[in-house]
Amino acid sequence: MKLQVGDLEIWILETGYFRLDGGAMFGLIPRTLWSQKLAPDEQNRIPLGLRTLLVKGPGYTAIVDAGMGSKWGAGGPKNFDLSVRPWSEILAPTGVSPQDVDHVIATHLHFDHVGGLTEFSEDGTSLRPVFERAEHWVSQRNWDFARDPGPRESASYRSENWEPWARSGQLRLVDIALSGDPQPLLPGLWAEASDGHTLGQMIVHLRSGRSEGNVVFCADLLPTQYHIKETWGMGFDLQPQVLLQEKRRFLESAARHDWGLILEHDPTRALIRVEKTNSESRGGNIQIRPDGGHL
Numbered sequence: 001m002k003l004q005v006g007d008l009e010i011w012i013l014e015t016g017y018f019r020l021d022g023g024a025m026f027g028l029i030p031r032t033l034w035s036q037k038l039a040p041d042e043q044n045r046i047p048l049g050l051r052t053l054l055v056k057g058p059g060y061t062a063i064v065d066a067g068m069g070s071k072w073g074a075g076g077p078k079n080f081d082l083s084v085r086p087w088s089e090i091l092a093p094t095g096v097s098p099q100d101v102d103h104v105i106a107t108h109l110h111f112d113h114v115g116g117l118t119e120f121s122e123d124g125t126s127l128r129p130v131f132e133r134a135e136h137w138v139s140q141r142n143w144d145f146a147r148d149p150g151p152r153e154s155a156s157y158r159s160e161n162w163e164p165w166a167r168s169g170q171l172r173l174v175d176i177a178l179s180g181d182p183q184p185l186l187p188g189l190w191a192e193a194s195d196g197h198t199l200g201q202m203i204v205h206l207r208s209g210r211s212e213g214n215v216v217f218c219a220d221l222l223p224t225q226y227h228i229k230e231t232w233g234m235g236f237d238l239q240p241q242v243l244l245q246e247k248r249r250f251l252e253s254a255a256r257h258d259w260g261l262i263l264e265h266d267p268t269r270a271l272i273r274v275e276k277t278n279s280e281s282r283g284g285n286i287q288i289r290p291d292g293g294h295l
């Protein structure tokens with residue numbers, strides 16, 4: 001899917017698909033409810049997408065997140081039923097090759113967001129950066145946390161996904177205040193900080209210069225369309241109560257400004273828009289716009 005926001009050209013691209021335990025994806029929510037939305041297989045796994053963005057802005061080409069990548073064995077780690085496409089195929093509709101990418105924005109360093117940033121060398125003995133020329137932007141808080149995450153998140157933060165490009169001088173750390181206000185990284189490309197899912201996640205805003213018509217790459221603040229309900233968070237979330245407050249504030253803004261919300265992990269839907277409902281229910285007062293929300 002291709003979008004135009006101001007002078008930004010944006011492609012939403014599928015890097016592949018995988019499956020994760022449905023209970024882990026929906027935290028508090030009973031299986032009887034979430035299984036009506038996404039049917040689990042015999043191993044209780046639900047299908048999930050792995051999307052990346054390619055952004056062509058004034059004078060730059062950027063990637064936002066990179067999926068899980070292809071350096072896993074068959075089926076991926078822990079039997080995730082992973083299928084990943086090679087970068088040449090993922091980027092084909094854009095006319096861009098990995099060598100053309102100047103900037104990589106890593107929303108956070110969980111393996112399903114940055115696994116695709118490193119690959120095996122031809123002889124298979126070492127790992128190298130996929131985007132050899134690109135600066136890789138990571139928030140300082142997420143970088144610090146990723147390298148010492150503690151037992152709860154140590155399986156998700158794997159240094160083979162960042163060491164090759166950090167070692168080659170391609171790491172660009174950025175301090176983003178937890179104010180709720182996005183700050184600019186590149187022309188038209190802004191990031192706000194979110195600490196609920198993990199520390200220092202960056203939510204990427206693509207802006208036209210007007211308050212309306214912008215789009216936001218929601219990463220794990222809102223991984224699928226079903227997570228717009230207030231209490232539908234992931235079991236993985238580090239600070240569920242913080243996430244709930246961040247999500248409420250974010251979705252209010254999204255409804256008010258008519259943002260297009262890009263969903264990284266939704267298996268079927270890449271983009272939604274939301275609106276406020278009149279009644280406050282237990283799931284919050286935000287719903288997906290019934291017109292389909294296409295831009």
Ligand SMILES: [Zn+2]
Pocket residue numbers: 108110197198220
């Ligand atoms: Zn994550």
